[in-house]
Structures are given as C-alpha cells and as structure tokens.
Amino acid sequence: MVILMSNVITIQDVFHQFLPKYSETHLFSSEQHMAALCISKCKTAEMGANISECESCHKKYIHYNSCKNRHCPMCQGMEVDEWIDKYYISVIPTLLGNGVRLLGNIDREIKLRLCKTQTYNGITDLIYMRR
Known part of the structure; x- marks a missing residue:
C-alpha cells in the first residue's frame, strides 16, 4: 500500500x-x-x-x-489525460477527507460522455468515454 x-x-x-x-x-x-x-x-x-x-x-x-x-x-508532449479514452469511476459512499486527485492538476476541461451506470452493494460505477 x-x-x-x-x-x-x-x-x-x-x-x-x-x-x-x-x-x-x-x-x-x-x-x-x-x-x-x-x-x-x-x-x-x-x-x-x-x-x-x-x-x-x-x-x-x-x-x-x-x-x-x-x-x-x-x-x-502528451498530457496524461490524453492517454485515457475510457474512464471507469466507482463511487463508494465513504468520506476520505480531501481525497486524492486521479490525474493531478488538469488545466483544461475534458469532455466526456456518460455511457453506462450500474449500482451494486451501495457502490455506483460510472463509465465515461471521451467525446
């Protein structure tokens, strides 16, 4: 860890x-x-x-x-956010203080399209694709 x-x-x-x-x-x-x-x-x-x-x-x-x-x-030259085409985000109902940024500080908007959501055992999975 x-x-x-x-x-x-x-x-x-x-x-x-x-x-x-x-x-x-x-x-x-x-x-x-x-x-x-x-x-x-x-x-x-x-x-x-x-x-x-x-x-x-x-x-x-x-x-x-x-x-x-x-x-x-x-x-x-490639920004780290350009490496990713599909984002899987799991929302877990637990507070973690300030949290940890997934991609550091990104100075521009990343346009995403929500493709799918599913919920199980209190966890919500969000799947986004780059627009």
Missing part, C-alpha cells in the same frame, strides 16, 4: 525511493539504466537550469532542464 504525502506521486518519486535498493538485487540493460537515471534527474539541479526574470516585478524564476529521454513521462 502506498500512502501519498501529496496529491500527486510521480515515477520520479518512486525511482528516488525504491530504485537504489531494487538495483542491488536486479540487473538492468544499459538502456534501462540510462532511462532510470534520466527520469531520476529530470528537471532537477543535476540537469542544469535557466533563470528568467519577470520584466514588471523583477522576480527571478529557476527553470530546471529536462532530460529529453523518450521514456521520461515529464519530457513527453
């Missing part, structure tokens, strides 16, 4: 926590090793950074460089 300390857990978080120990007992190909290293370092100080400054308030912003590895989910 994974306990989320924030709303979003990334593959980079998983690699930072588990890869060193996992690497002690498992062998990687050179391509797998390189991909894991790139993903672990992506958009961190280890990859270098650029600094920009706001023209009006002169506040400085640090933008860390990406690894540009084709296997890195942080470098790919």
